Amino acid sequence: VDIVSLEKRSEVMRSVRSKDTRPELIVRKVAHSLGFRFRVNVRDLPGCPDLAIKSRKKAIFVHGCFWHRHQNCRRATTPQSNHEYWSKKFAGNIERDDRTMAAYRAMGWEPFVIWECELGNRKVLADRIARYLSKADGR
Ligand SMILES: [Zn+2]
Numbered sequence: 736v737d738i739v740s741l742e743k744r745s746e747v748m749r750s751v752r753s754k755d756t757r758p759e760l761i762v763r764k765v766a767h768s769l770g771f772r773f774r775v776n777v778r779d780l781p782g783c784p785d786l787a788i789k790s791r792k793k794a795i796f797v798h799g800c801f802w803h804r805h806q807n808c809r810r811a812t813t814p815q816s817n818h819e820y821w822s823k824k825f826a827g828n829i830e831r832d833d834r835t836m837a838a839y840r841a842m843g844w845e846p847f848v849i850w851e852c853e854l855g856n857r858k859v860l861a862d863r864i865a866r867y868l869s870k871a872d873g874r
Contacts, residue, residue, distance in 0.1 A: 762786060765864055766795070773787060795864070
C-alpha cells in the first residue's frame with residue numbers, strides 16, 4: 736500500500752463524512768432507519784420539502800437556523816455589515832416560508848420543520864420524526 740493511495744483514500748473518506756453531516760442527510764438517515772420510505776427534494780410539492788410521503792400527507796423541511804431565522808436561536812445571527820441587504824434577504828426568506836406553510840395547510844397537510852440546531856440528539860430527533868410520520872393522514 737503506497738502513501739498516495741492512503742492519502743487519496745482518507746480524502747475520500749473525509750468528503751463522505753462531511754457530506755453525511757449535512758442536516759438534510761441526517762434527517763433522511765434517521766427516517767430511513769425508522770423504516771419509513773419517502774421521497775427526497777420533492778419538487779412538485781410547495782417549497783420542495785427535503786423529505787415527503789405523499790400518501791401520508793407528510794412533508795419535512797430541514798431549516799438552517801441562520802437562513803430561515805430560527806427565533807431565539809443563537810445561530811440566527813445577523814451580520815454586522817450590509818445590514819439593509821441582510822434584513823431584506825431574511826424578510827424574503829421568512830415570507831417564503833410562511834407562504835409555503837400556508838400552502839400545505841390549504842392542502843390539509845401539516846408540514847414539519849426540523850431546525851438545524853435540533854439535530855444534536857439523535858434519539859430525540861428519531862422520536863420526533865417517528866411521532867410525526869406515524870400520525871394519521873393530514874393531522
Ligand atoms: Zn436554531
